[in-house]
């Protein structure tokens with residue numbers, strides 16, 4: 001068996017970008033289901049396929065059903081889609097394979113490790129895709145399918161994927177929030193955030209070849225109490241930023257102690 005036809009259940013960020021990538025790779029997208037007609041139609045127009053908001057009207061002959069919905073909605077939608085023999089995968093970082101047990105006979109996970117948005121076209125070629133399935137046969141199907149859109153398909157089990165998701169929150173979501181703080185501070189002094197781009201790019205370049213803690217710089221790793229105190233005073237009117245500054249500085253000092 002080969003996967004040739006796909007139905008998307010969910011029409012959000014991930015369904016949009018995976019749908020476009022699979023369509024371009026020659027897969028046939030049969031249908032998009034979503035809770036709202038607006039989301040379903042928006043994606044079905046992009047993928048040139050049918051849309052439905054009625055779970056009972058999802059076609060039953062697709063090779064693969066990609067469930068890409070809000071994590072808290074997944075298990076109910078799996079339950080409501082009563083085609084037990086459908087090969088179903090989800091795209092969540094934090095939900096284990098066990099969510100399918102008792103609900104579907106053939107199942108797996110197809111998790112792209114990237115920040116994806118509806119409106120920003122993703123270049124899948126370099127995006128790591130983590131796959132898991134209930135047996136080797138279905139794992140191989142997902143591996144083969146993944147390789148049609150990316151060079152980087154890896155078998156990752158549910159426990160590893162859950163930890164990876166926490167790591168991704170630190171590496172992407174928290175870092176982005178710290179960029180937002182930096183942007184805000186720069187703006188308050190009429191400085192452009194762009195001035196920080198070379199610094200941000202060099203930090204990324206270094207961690208590609210070194211352990212991040214080895215290339216840590218700044219007042220905290222030097223334990224320069226005077227400068228840290230000065231920075232905290234500068235943030236006196238911004239207590240939320242002050243707290244983050246303190247918390248992360250302490251973590252940097254402790255990490256240095258642990259590794260020296």
Ligand SMILES: NC(=O)c1ccc[n+]([C@@H]2O[C@H](COP(=O)([O-])OP(=O)(O)OC[C@H]3O[C@@H](n4cnc5c(N)ncnc54)[C@H](OP(=O)(O)O)[C@@H]3O)[C@@H](O)[C@H]2O)c1
Pocket residue numbers: 009010011012013014015034035036037039040068069070071073077091092093094111112113114115116117
């Ligand atoms: N975005 C990322 O960067 C990313 C990356 C990797 C993995 N993931 C994972 O992929 C999955 C989908 O993420 P996403 O970013 O694509 O989500 P999303 O854009 O928020 O899309 C969510 C989809 O879930 C539907 N939905 C939301 N609440 C629902 C409810 N209560 N009942 C039924 N359907 C509901 C939405 O339907 P309507 O639009 O019709 O309301 C929409 O089709 C999640 O498990 C997420 O963790 C996300």
